């Protein structure tokens with residue numbers, strides 16, 4: 001008999017969290033030979049971004065995809081991957097995140113079963129005006145989600161938090177002059193039309209997790225559990241790789257279609273930018289220590305894991 | 311019971327609560343959504359769904375335009391600005407059959423150009439226009455119908471929440487979609503005004519003809535409209551130059567409107583308080599309606615009826631035009647039973663590839679879908695815009711508003727047919743942009 | 745009964761006053777943000793604050809809106825029923841809605857507690873925002889109280905009046 005599971009996701013169907021959802025669905029349905037059927041609900045049709053975690057715990061959906069950065073304070077340990085520690089790409093980041101989770105088994109996830117984890121590609125600056133130095137960035141209004149607020153502030157830019165859906169309009173009207181996010185949006189949301197400059201900073205990534213309701217998980221047959229457990233790492237690497245390819249494609253498209261200007265910081269400049277960010281890491285360590293978490297150790301682990309996986 | 315049967319039963323119970331028990335529409339939608347969700351999963355899931363929807367709808371930044379725009383309308387009403395504006399309109403177009411109602415549709419288009427939301431447009435325009443139209447002896451049937459339908463222009467003429475959602479979920483340029491919406495919006499407003507004219511031709515008592523005024527009188531009446539013109543000018547300039555976003559225009563508009571009233575000494579403290587009170591009640595009514603529709607939408611999504619219908623249509627072995635017609639029909643009917651935005655989010659990922667396979671221009675498809683779903687905002691039983699108009703037009707029954715709206719439906723159908731025959735109405739401006 | 749009415753009136757008046765203050769605050773904040781952005785820097789976290797303020801505004805106005813019977817209803821068929829049936833239907837109606845909003849209020853409060861317990865803070869300002877969630881719960885309870893007195897009223901007075 002078929003077990004059917006509802007899988008909720010919050011962004012629109014063509015985005016990478018939903019692409020990986022469809023891939024996972026196909027894999028599970030194939031490998032269990034139809035014993036499990038997955039119903040997917042993209043675009044927040046079943047659960048919105050901020051309701052995802054509690055929604056899965058309460059059984060509104062059986063499976064859900066969360067972006068941990070949307071709930072600061074809640075996922076302290078795993079959110080450490082979004083510190084400016086130099087994660088170079090999504091594949092490395094995804095495996096680092098998964099290993100970190102496995103090592104620390106944070107309490108934030110004790111009420112759910114984790115099916116996979118992955119990260120977005122690193123954020124870079126897309127802007128109307130070229131940004132080559134910190135002084136170019138000073139006072140520039142950039143759209144970024146809350147997670148990146150501290151970073152932009154340290155560099156002297158103004159972080160403006162607004163929904164992604166409000167951003168194209170705000171860019172057009174000049175309410176913001178650019179955005180700080182991973183580069184696939186240049187093509188996917190056509191930001192290349194307006195933002196003709198990209199400054200490569202490769203600083204921050206956003207960690208995601210796919211979680212499942214504990215009761216539903218416990219009720220699954222053993223062979224199905226085994227198949228899903230076998231997919232955890234594979235799915236993480238697959239998603240990271242997909243994301244990296246997708247970003248590359250987006251940059252190439254933007255270069256060809258809109259002739260965008262890609263700016264790489266000089267080494268001296270890069271050091272100066274990185275130095276500005278050092279206090280953020282220290283603050284996070286202090287904060288983690290206050291919550292009785294081994295802050296220093298977590299940061300060291302992430303740095304080592306980056307070396308292992310890159 | 312299969313999920314489909316549960317979904318249909320839910321809709322039937324909704325009808326029962328609405329019509330027999332006369333339960334407030336927003337409450338009924340929320341309660342049916344809650345019960346259905348709980349029945350399919352369990353009580354805990356249902357009640358947590360309701361509480362998280364209430365919180366997330368209430369705290370949504372995008373919805374804060376609603377109280378702000380409504381307040382702007384209330385201030386205009388209590389300070390008598392709208393009265394003067396309609397006096398001027400009466401002197402200029404009152405002698406034309408249905409002239410004031412046509413002017414109201416035009417005012418709705420102008421307001422829609424500022425505001426992205428149907429319901430905020432409806433609430434503001436009802437406050438501003440309805441009492442004035444009644445004063446000039448326009449039948450509520452005509453005036454509420456014109457306001458409700460005129461307000462649907464809010465999502466066709468940019469900025470538009472619906473076009474943004476479609477843009478994000480089909481990866482199209484939102485700027486181009488906005489330009490595409492302009493052509494369709496202008497066509498629809500012309501057709502709505504034309505409907506007013508025809509209706510008043512057939513039933514002269516609905517929109518009585520006023521006397522002809524001399525040019526001098528017309529000119530002097532303009533001094534009364536000057537505040538509203540200044541307000542409109544300030545908002546449009548601010549938007550155009552980029553001083554504020556459309557979402558902020560509500561706050562800016564309310565602020566300017568307050569300043570103008572204070573400077574002209576046209577607003578007493580007592581009236582200010584009344585404006586605040588009315589704004590709060592209307593906003594809470596409107597936002598609770600949206601929350602109710604969202605909760606019901608979660609239940610319907612869970613039954614997978616919208617998904618199933620969409621994949622069924624996608625697999626139909628018929629010609630492209632028929633498939634398109636069925637898709638439009640589903641959006642029109644679907645818009646009648648669930649919130650247009652929720653419906654779009656569910657069905658777009660399925661219908662969009664179908665339309666592309668049929669060789670439709672994605673931009674054209676997006677804009678025409680917007681026009682079709684906007685129809686759903688005025689059709690019963692889940693027709694938020696109509697409810698808002700009926701709730702605010704004092705002394706008017708809901709059935710009268712729905713009846714009034716029904717006279718305008720041919721205009722929508724004609725609009726859709728014209729857009730299918732002449733796709734350039736939509737695609738002309740965006741291609742010019744390239 | 746009278747007592748319930750009185751408490752309802754007082755509480756709803758307070759809620760309305762607070763909501764009114766919030767409305768004015770939201771207008772000033774939007775305008776301040778627009779102006780400060782031009783001359784200096786934008787007010788940090790405006791989007792967040794507006795959302796939270798809007799939530800409290802809507803929630804606190806729900807009760808008074810029900811009191812004034814301004815939540816839109818369909819009464820085409822309902823008005824054709826005889827007075828006695830109307831009374832019974834109204835009472836059931838108010839009873840169901842009262843229970844619904846009471847339970848919703850409880851669970852919104854539970855949600856607020858979860859936010860507090862998990863230490864969740866807002867994205868930009870990094871402030872704990874669970875008090876606003878509690879305020880929405882309070883709004884639900886106010887509405888439930890108004891509905892309760894509506895239910896009792898349906899029995900004591902003629903709904904035709």
Ligand code: NA
Pocket residue numbers: 422423424425426427463464465466467468469470
């Ligand atoms: Na609009």
Ligand code: NA
Pocket residue numbers: 645646647648685686687688689690691692693694
């Ligand atoms: Na409808």
